[in-house]
Amino acid sequence: MVVRSPYPDVEIPEVSLYDFLFSGFGDRGGATAFVDGISGASLTFDQLEDMVDKIAAGLAERGIAAGDVVGLFAPNTPYYAAVFHGVLRANAVVTSANSLYTPGELAHQLTDSGAKLLVTVSAFLDRATAAAEQAGLPPEAVITLDPVEGHTSLIDLISTTAEPPAQTVGATDIAVLPYSSGTTGRAKGVILTHRNLVANLVQFGALTGVNTESKILAVLPFFHIYGMTVMMNNGIHKRATVVTMPRFDLTDFLRVIAEHKVTYVYIAPPIAVALAKHPVVDQYDLSSIEIIFSGAAPLDAELGRAVAKRLGTRVRQGYGMTELSPVSHSMREEDDDADLNSVGVALPNIECKLVDPESGEEVGPGGRGELWVKGPNVMSGYLNNPEATAITLDADGYLHTGDVATVTDDGVFTIVDRVKELIKYKGYQVPPAELEALLLTNDRIADAAVIGVRDAEGEEVPKAFVVRQANADDLSEDEVMSFVAERIAPHKKVRVVEFISEIPKSSSGKILRKDLRARETATG
Template sequence: MPVRSPYADVEIPDVPLFDFLFTDFGERAGAPAFVDGPSGAAITFAELEGMVLKIAAALSERGIGAGDVVALFAPNTPSYAAVFHGILRANAIVTSVNSLYTPGELAHQLGDSGAKLVFTVSPFLDRVTAALAEVGLPADAVVVLDAAEGRTSLRDLLATTAEPPAQTVTAGDTAVLPYSSGTTGRAKGVILTHRNLVANLCQIAEMGDVSSETKILAVLPFFHIYGMTVMMNQGLHRRATVVTMPKFDLPEFLRVISEHRVSRVYIAPPVAVALAKHPIVDQYDLSCIDVVFSGAAPLDAELGQAVAKRLNCTVLQGYGMTELSPVSHCMPDDRPDMDLNTCGFAIPNVESKLVDPETGQEVGPGERGELWVRGPNVMSGYLNNPEATAITLDDEGYLHTGDVATVTEDGVFTIVDRVKELIKYKGYQVPPAELEALLLTHDEIADAAVIGVRDADGEEVPKAFVVRQAGANLGAAEVMAFVAERIAPHKKVRVVEFIDEIPKSASGKILRKDLRAREAERV
């Protein structure tokens, strides 16, 4: 039987995202909506709305309208939010682009999405220019958020005297085309409608205590759906203040939190490692933090508890994916007692079930199965990819997440691994995430990742890639012994390699495909 959320369904307004977020700011109109963390420059809610309408008008003047796709290729700044919503208010579609992309990767997304225009920043112009040439777009199909000689700037758009176009989009129209991380193949455009985004904001509002008194840190990128929905748009929805950072730098991260008195910090697990273990953390006053919320990858309970103890705050985690807009499960603010190894309950309006990947049969509480999710936040499908859509989204509306989970009788879910990332050792399943969580409890290990590799006999065995703490002299034998003493024999790490950095996506997911490629080069 499907497991319904224990929370009552919420009403989802049948409106475009702009109408949902920008209606009646009331007494918050003059309050800061977004603050640039590095400089302290702020944009109020009223100023933001004015910018959005000007950008929409200027885009309409340039011929951008209903159904057109505009790419946003930039780091987090307050201007990012203005451009994002300006594009939507122009009745167009945003395709958000990973700011780390190479020209070739950018060109793929521009071509696949059919983008007509790119918003970017001057330091990215070399990559944008190369990508535009590769897909045959004119060199002037770019607007810079800052300034660059000979380029149209955001300031130029804001100088328009035109009126914004009539709003013609409906809740069912496509709003954004973020691209999935591509950890299991080439990145795919995820079709998310205005209703998907509005629904997820209504759903998560029931789970967290986010209000006009909240200050949210947005260091995770807005181009990723986690940053887009949970930080940028949730901030607008709840009339909170969002403090932006263009990239993660630990000292700057800590300074911004301390100086801006940020109360709610959204992270991915790699940041939790730094918060729990790095000595520099003690140099900053972080008493302002009420909640640290982790997403994008599983957070180990022991690591989360170390963060909670060190910062004297509540640590929570949730689960989601781009295809879910992104949140489907999370720990609510009022349940800090929950097991941090879990990802909490299904959010309102969501049904879940666990299915054995091999038999296709539903499994019950305590049993492992692939997590399937159905709800108003589930994507329409993958752009230009009916085959991938059919594999992921079934006829009953369930999205097959590819993640292995368990559920308790009380409806508490735990993600235990990826279907395709499970290591099969002598027929036994070995979850890499479990080994990674264990490795991170070692005082001399700063970070770790595990994949399956073939030994001399052709057997798949767990291999750990380990980043030592600064000054540590940890050896491979010590790592293997540490794991062997704490885990079932079939799960033992049998190969160790020390590296300088674990490859990760911008959202914090371990890029095991990069580690596998590294192994393949040696064969």
């Protein structure tokens, strides 16, 4: 059964993202577009547009042409938005990198995406230069947002007197290559076109109350598609003010909300835990908040209600994936009677199916099935990976999300389980296959498998089942965890280890994760 959005379709302009967002700011030109919540540095809409054009010209002078890829490896600042759109204005493509990445992880993304330049900050420079070297990029290919001796900086880029290049990209050209693990495996480049991003802004914009009077807090990273679309680009689209933070610190988070009178706060569930329980919250005036919107991982309804009651505001949540640009479902802001366990209804222009993973049969209200999504926000595919694309995107244009959902007669969806192997730790993707491959590089480990388990706070964390080599009986849990932690981003760390005699596998050699989960249930 096909379930369509209860909202009428919206018109999707057939233009580039730059043309869509920078089509004239009118009386908002002098208003603040972005402000750094910590330092106070800010850009008006007119200043942002001027900087974007200058960056585009500076990049063109350095050889960046249509279709070239530029890596962006930096925390949230107003200048992140300027560089992001400067790259697009230069007819090039942004590949946004996780700011927690190790040099090896970043080098993989730079190599796989074919990036020609990498833009970073001085605090990340050691990792950035090491990654660039591993990816075969020359030292001059690393550009910094802040001045660093020996590197081209943002000031150098915008000092050009040249004009930006003529715009040659259109709606169907690639705009960004964020990296996602999809339903399984190592991170893959997600091909999102200008039309994908424009479509999702128009779709999500039809449900949100963000307007020119709104102040959006952007503490979730712009490198993640959630921050990129819902905070950074939606702020420009709605001509609202976006207040940036480089990282989450609870005291700074609360202070910034109070000082800047933030009205829209976008979070992931771990922040909700702090808002519900930490005593320091009561020391700040958070009365300006109109909406707290949670995404990136499921929000428990009881937790959401606790936050809403404590802060005297509305809490809502939605659903999405990088491959969906990212939002496909959202609760209605105005619906105070909505089931907070749900992710709401499909956005305009979207149709969905629930399909039984075993039988392949479509299921209706009351049934459980894998959520399939079709719409103008669905990715083109995975970069250089036709096999993964074929698994995820079918011939009819439906993206198979890997998440199991239910739907009511009114078209309200609830995510109830997961088909895919991906672990979600604090909203970040952790692909088991990547951890397993890393564990097997340890010569004291004979075999390994990784699944997600719940910790004492209900957070999903990676657990490794490890088979020791015959001569490694003294290999400890701490040694295994340290081995992984030294080689991978912090959010991917193995946090629980269990030694077993054999990893259960199918006749074809595939790890039987369901057997490991059953073992965990039986012993837990």
